[in-house]
Amino acid sequence: MIRESALKKLTILAESAKYDASCASSGSNRAHSAGVGTTQSSGICHSWAADGRCISLLKILMTNVCIYNCTYCINRANNDVPRAAFTPEEICELTMNFYTKNYIEGLFLSSGVIQSPDHTMELLIKTVRRLREIHRFNGYIHLKLIPGANLDLVHTACRYADRVSINIELPSRESLAMLAPQKKVESILLPMHSVGETLQHNQEVKKKKNKPKTMPAYTPAGQSTQLIIGATPETDLQIMRLSSWLYEKMTLKRVYYSAYIPVNNDSRLPVLHTPPLLREHRLYQADWLLRFYGFSAEELLDEAHPRFDVELDPKICWALRNPGRFPVELNIADYEVLLRVPGIGVRSAKKIIALRKVQRIQYNDLRKLHIVLKRAQYFFTVNGKYYGDTPLDPAAIRNRLTIPYPGRVSSQLDLFDINRDTSDLTSAISGEI
């Protein structure tokens, strides 16, 4: 039974946490123990809200009291909003209660900064330690690291959480100084770097022949971060370069992009009528291309074209700028080459390679290989035959792919029109582009 006072706090602190997008609960493989809960696939699944955000975790702030004044944040010190704070035990009780009733698969815990970064981090650690050691909770925990907290505390937090994240929020030092002047780039990147180094070190130890039989748990699902999109003037190219650098140098598992939602009046903030959701979507598509398709930021954008096309996805745009690389013959192309074909995703490319081991591919095989022919038709041949409904001419293909259909209001809206082409939507969610 949850106490009424805790429920009141929950209303405030769940509402306050909703602007953090970095809550996907995948990738953890916590060893099974005698405790309660599991991160294994039987217990964990993803749910997505209409705006694309993950909703399978109890996602709360420990408190929305904050000594900082980040301009874009509803919880900033200057705002007159209802405030609340959970005790560590209240969070444990809520988590266990919801978990045992199957409402949630885990906990996403963040907090405003109270007193100091160290004090806040200590309270967060106290909560997750209690959850693991006293309540024997073995489910998924995503814990926010507090910028500026002592590195020892950061590493302690990593022992209890499946995933940790420290939000960069703004994609450049100048923007951070303008909109979140109390946060320093170093206070975000140093802990991120230190966690990344430890994760890498652990990986190397695990590969050694004389590796220890057991290793202490250390954030098995890695670390992530979030960038706010559209609150500051950085281009998509700058954002993609930053993401590339974070994946490479900080060994981040995920960078999340969160379209800026205006919640405060402040002359330093842009006036937006709607959050830039299409831009957020393009960045996610491009992020997928960086992580799984072998693209670099510079291939997708350049100084002359620093922003993604609103009408076409980044992979098609790249293909249209590089017509000399197409058409690709599906019966002989390497896996890496297949991945570059619009409409062929990781799953399709693997299926093509597997099928080629037993037979030559025929055109009739393509649908069962989950190739999205609407996009792919212009970029391949099968047994030497081209199947596009227009010649391989970038302007003509662009025209075909952006042509209005009856009832369409704007070319941007079709991205979210689930009824028109569900294969597009499922491929966008699964990252098959």
Ligand code: SF4
């Ligand atoms: S640190 Fe900044 S972003 Fe975080 S809760 Fe406080 S004001 Fe909001």
